[in-house]
Amino acid sequence: MSKAYQIARERYAALGIDTEKVLSQLQDFPLxxxxxxxxxxxxxxxxxxxxGGIQATGNYPGKARNIDELxxxxxxxxxxxxxxxxxxxxxxxxEFGGRKVDxxxxxxxxxxxxxxxxxxxxTPLDFNSTSFSHPKSGNLSLxxxxxxxxxxxxxxxxxxxxxxxxxxxxxxxxxxxxxWVHDGCKDLSVNxxxxxxxxxxxxxxxxxxxxxxxxxxxxxxxxxxxxxSFTVGSHDFYTAYAAANGKIPTIDTGHYHPxxxxxxxxxxxxxxxxxxxxxxSRPVRWDSDHVTLMDDPTLELFxxxxxxxxxxxxxxGLDYFDGAINRTGAYVIGSRAAQKCMLRALLEPKDIIGRxxxxxxxxxxxTYLEEAKAMPWGAVYDEFCERNGVPVGEAYLKEISDxxxxxxxxx
Numbered sequence: 001m002s003k004a005y006q007i008a009r010e011r012y013a014a015l016g017i018d019t020e021k022v023l024s025q026l027q028d029f030p031l032x033x034x035x036x037x038x039x040x041x042x043x044x045x046x047x048x049x050x051x052g053g054i055q056a057t058g059n060y061p062g063k064a065r066n067i068d069e070l071x072x073x074x075x076x077x078x079x080x081x082x083x084x085x086x087x088x089x090x091x092x093x094x095e096f097g098g099r100k101v102d103x104x105x106x107x108x109x110x111x112x113x114x115x116x117x118x119x120x121x122x123t124p125l126d127f128n129s130t131s132f133s134h135p136k137s138g139n140l141s142l143x144x145x146x147x148x149x150x151x152x153x154x155x156x157x158x159x160x161x162x163x164x165x166x167x168x169x170x171x172x173x174x175x176x177x178x179x180w181v182h183d184g185c186k187d188l189s190v191n192x193x194x195x196x197x198x199x200x201x202x203x204x205x206x207x208x209x210x211x212x213x214x215x216x217x218x219x220x221x222x223x224x225x226x227x228x229s230f231t232v233g234s235h236d237f238y239t240a241y242a243a244a245n246g247k248i249p250t251i252d253t254g255h256y257h258p259x260x261x262x263x264x265x266x267x268x269x270x271x272x273x274x275x276x277x278x279x280x281s282r283p284v285r286w287d288s289d290h291v292t293l294m295d296d297p298t299l300e301l302f303x304x305x306x307x308x309x310x311x312x313x314x315x316x317g318l319d320y321f322d323g324a325i326n327r328t329g330a331y332v333i334g335s336r337a338a339q340k341c342m343l344r345a346l347l348e349p350k351d352i353i354g355r356x357x358x359x360x361x362x363x364x365x366x367t368y369l370e371e372a373k374a375m376p377w378g379a380v381y382d383e384f385c386e387r388n389g390v391p392v393g394e395a396y397l398k399e400i401s402d403x404x405x406x407x408x409x410x411x
Contacts, residue, residue, distance in 0.1 A: 046133075054133075056322075090127075183231070220236075266305055293334075
């Protein structure tokens with residue numbers, strides 16, 4: 001491996017790329033792992049089925065049944081993934097002590113254990129409000145004409161911002177909090193303007209108080225399960241709201257039409273908003289939340305970030321919940337795939353390609369783009385794994401198999 005890396009280093013140096021600098025950048029690439037892959041978005045608030053435009057599929061044995069098992073699985077996955085990690089929590093993953101704590105009553109005290117865990121494992125936390133899988137979810141939450149229901153969800157989301165702010169202070173690094181609500185209509189409706197007016201008013205109320213230790217993200221979607229005809233929080237709505245109010249739009253790669261390119265949003269949105277949040281998954285036809293792979297759309301997404309010089313303006317989160325495969329394996333495969341996409345973007349000779357493009361030399365542009373695909377980037381990633389003390393290549397499969405035999409298969 002050492003010899004392969006040295007050869008790769010020399011080849012990239014010939015293109016003006018310092019692989020040591022790239023390895024340092026990749027080391028600081030803060031990938032936010034999503035806690036909900038370990039238990040199929042069940043959480044620890046109740047044992048009810050998912051509702052509210054969201055669905056998990058598959059029934060692979062061994063999913064986490066409580067917080068201790070969840071943390072155990074996450075730490076095992078982290079031990080097989082090189083680099084820097086964060087952890088993304090949904091509100092339903094609090095520690096409620098067996099008590100019924102409704103979502104408009106939740107507070108930072110229910111996440112003290114997670115904040116302690118964050119300090120112990122040097123893993124900053126990110127956060128999400130949870131509008132689905134609740135008796136008051138229905139089809140509409142923050143856009144509900146019923147004042148009591150809408151008020152319930154406004155209070156819930158306000159409290160989630162308090163929790164995120166406490167997490168940010170605890171870790172000395174802003175907590176990135178995402179707001180996604182499933183609100184929409186299953187069939188034809190005529191009250192679109194009303195629902196969007198109510199959603200805007202709810203967000204205005206939620207964001208009224210400035211928080212110094214967290215950052216607000218808002219996430220749009222094409223449609224949700226059971227809400228196919230109309231989505232209140234569309235991409236147009238949230239793009240306009242974010243630009244007008246200085247909020248961070250979330251690009252979830254599964255939330256667009258199948259032929260639409262999330263990568264193309266990067267350079268457009270960054271002209272008008274301060275930062276971006278990514279939720280990276282693999283949509284098969286649509287938002288099916290398959291495990292992230294090093295596929296063309298993901299490669300292009302990370303390439304656009306690097307080409308825009310926006311590494312420090314983007315937050316990187318994973319968002320898939322595939323219950324059909326080994327869940328620890330899903331963490332490792334998806335996280336490594338995202339890192340490989342970022343690595344390949346960092347290794348692209350964009351200065352050379354960009355110069356040729358400005359000169360109108362298309363043959364040279366295409367040549368360098370094509371040859372970059374065959375460059376020895378894999379040797380650089382192997383070196384990255386080696387320096388971080390994690391298995392190289394497919395060697396991690398043995399540890400996942402052993403963990404399944406000793407731990408998850410006995411649940």
